[in-house]
Amino acid sequence: MPATPSTILVVEDDDIVRMLIVDVLQELGFSVLEADGSARAIELLEDTNQRIDLLMTDVGLPGMDGRALAQKARELRQSLPILFASGYADTVEVEEGMAIIGKPFSIDQLRDKVKSMLGI
Template identity: 65%
Template sequence: MHLLVVEDDDIVRMLIVEVLDELGYAAIEADSAAAALKIIEDPTQPLALLMTDVGLPDLRGEELAAKARESRPNLPVLFASGYAESFNVPPGMHLIGKPFSIDQLRDKVLEILGPP
């Protein structure tokens, strides 16, 4: 399963991708919403999940998710936010609060997708 990880902080993105790889998922990285949209809009790119930071520099995570759903209406979305308590999760989407542990990330992805 291919998971798209959108995070502008290089270290955080690298750690998330490493954890997902260790769990058996194939993680694809994007450091901005613009880079993510190029991947999302490529019909040859399989994607099982979009995991995005809420606070991206070029587009809010909710806006990225809405654009992603235009071309991939059934794509599951997982938001990561340091302000989880004040974030309103759009219907049919998921949230994990930052900072999160490896176990919390694993459990949340398994809850959404099941095992790889």
């Protein structure tokens, strides 16, 4: 791990699922920001003083879904890696610099996917 831990923004509308993901990422040594939906996530993404190295978002968010959020995130931060979480991972296509992890996923799967996306 680098001296400054990578910062991951986790966007998940299910409080329990979000809490579990945040806990796992923090235990793995990452700095974590969390949002319960797209509106809060966009506020964090628009804050140019806020470091964000990876966006992890549920695909099925209410209102603006994860795909629309990813598009907005890329407008604000062009090279931001984006990890989608979905119970329907095999039906989701992703662009370059984006990946998907199928729900449910193990701690090891999450760690490996995040580390590969961050290049660590």
